[in-house]
Amino acid sequence: MIRVTRRQFLKTSGGGMLAVAGLSGCRTSAGAIAPTSGRRVVVVGGGWGGATAAKYVKLGDPSIDVVLLEPSTSFVSCPFSNLVLSGNRTLRDLTFSYKGLRDRGVTLRHEPALAIEPEQRRVRIKDGYVSYDRLIVSPGVEFQWEQVEGLPEAKDTVLHAWKAGPQTEALARQLQAMPDGGVVVMTVPPVAYRCPPGPYERACQIAWYLKTQKPKSKLIVLDANQNVVSKAALFRAAWQAYPNLEYRASNKVTKVDPSARAVTTEFGDVVRYDVVNLIPPQRAGNIAVEANLVGNDKRWCEVDHLTYESLKAPGVHVVGDATIGLPVPKSGTIANAMGKIAASSVVSLLNNRPVAPMVPLNTCYSWISDREVVAVVNAYRIDNGKVVQLEQKLTPGPSTVYAEQAVAWATNVWNDILG
C-alpha cells in the first residue's frame, strides 16, 4: 500500500491547481488528505447517482468540501444511447461536461478510486488517500465476464455497449458494416441488470435500423429470462411492426465463439451471427465488491432505505444501480432520486439534524422506433422505514407525445444532474 505525504501528493498530483484549491489545508497523519473545513464528503463515481449526489451535497450545505472521483472527463448518458445504434442520435448528443459541478464548487478529480477503507474513513487514490466524513459510492455495474465461456478473452470484439461510450459507437459501426441479409444476435442477461427495459428498447432500435436500412437482415434476441422483463405487453405489441425480430425467451447464452461467429445457449443450441451484442450478467462495480459493500449474493449492495447508508459499512452511502433491496428498477431516474436523497441525508447527518424521509419515484421511457415511445412510471411510499411501491402504470400504447415527453425528461434530468 502506497502512503505519501501531503507534499509528495501535491507534487505528484496531476491536477495541481485542483489539488491546491480543493484539497488544501491537509493533515499528513496516516498520509490522508483532510479538508480545512473539517467536513468533507467524497463521492466515488460521476454517473447519474454520483454526479447528482455531489451537486446536491453542495446545494444542501456549501460549507462542506465535496470531492468527486470520476475517471472520465465527460458525462455520457446511457439513457437514449440505444438510439445511437439506429442512427437516431449521436453519442455527441448524449455527452456533457462536468463544468456545472465545478462551477458549484465540487472538486473533480478525474481518476479512479482504488479502494475504500471505511474504518479509516478514507479512499485510496493513485497518489495517496482522500479522507472523508461521509462517503457516497455510486459504483455502477461491472460485468460478470466469467459467466460466459469465451467472453473474457473476447471482451474487446464481442461488444456489450451497455455503458454508453466507445462501445456504443463501435457496435453502431458493426451494424453499418454488416451486409444486408446478415444476422444480428443480441443477448439479454438474467435479472438483475442495469435498465430493465433497455435490452428490449435496443431490440426495437436495431430492428428499426435493419428494417429501414437492411431489409433482408434479421435480429435474434436471446433472453436469459422467461419473459420480457419490463413493459412486456408494450414491447411485444411494438414488435408486431418488426417481422425481422425473432424473440426467444429462456435462452441463456453461456458461450461465445468469435472465430465461429456463434453463441451457445444453456440448452446447447448454437446460434450463428454476423454481428453480436452480448450484454453480460452484472453485479455492482468492482470497488463496491472489493470494499465488501455487497451482500451475501456477492453482487449488490444493501442499503438503509432512508439514508442509503450501507448495511455493511457505517459512513458509506451507496446509490444507483449497485443497490438492491428496494422495489425500484436500476434506472437513471431512480439513481438521480437516490443521489438527492443520499445528499440530503448526508448533509443532515453532518449537521446533526434529523434525516427527513424522502420517497423516490421512477419514470422510464423506451423508444420503440425513431419517433414513438412507451413508458412506465412507478410511485412509492415509505412504510416502517422501507420503500414500498404505491403504484405502477404503463402508457396505454406508443405515442409521439410520449416521445416529446421523453425528450423533455432527458433535457430536465440532465440539467438536474449536471447543471
Place this chain on the structure above:
Amino acid sequence: MLLGAAAGVTLMLAASGAVAGPLDAPGYTKAFACSACHGPGGNSRAEATPVLAGMPAWYFKKAIEDYASGRRPSAEMEPFAKMVKQQGVDDVAGYFAGQPRERATTKVDRAAADRGRGAAAACAACHGDDGRGSEARGVPSLAGQPAGYLKNQMLLFKTEKRSPGDAALTQVKAVMKPLDDATLADLAAYYASLGR
C-alpha cells in the same frame, strides 16, 4: 406585507441558526423527485413538460386532484399525483409556488406568436389579455409555459381527451374544436411568449 413576511423568514432562520439554501425550502423533501421531469425547482427547460416554479398553489392542487382521480387522464401523472397527495399536496404545492421562476430557455417562434396574438381573442375572455388567468374564476395562467406543453394540452381539449365530460371545460373545448392544429400551435407560441 411582503416586507413583513421577509422579516418573519429572517427571524425563523436566525432562531434555527441555519443558513437557508435551496434545499431548505419547506416542502423540498416531498417535491425533490419531480425535478427529474420538471427541472430543478420546477423550472422545466423542455418543451413538453410544464414549468411548476411559481405556479399558484390553487392550480397545482387542482391539477393533482384531477390527475389522481383520473378525471384528467395521464398514465404518467396519475401515480405521481397519488404519491403527492399521500405526502401532502399542500406542502408540495407550497414548495413550487415559492420557487423563483427562471427566465424561460425554451424558444418561441416569433412569427407564430404574432399570428397567435391575432387568434387569441376568444382565449383572452377567460385567461385575460396577459394570459395570467384568474384564481377567482378558476382559470389557470398560460403565460410563459412552454409552447410544446400548451399545444399538447390544446390538442387534448380539442379531441375531448383532456378531462372528458368535465362541465367546467365545455366552453374551452368549444373554442378549440373548430381550430386547426396550425392555429393551436400559433396560440401555443403566443402564450409561451407572454411574460418573458
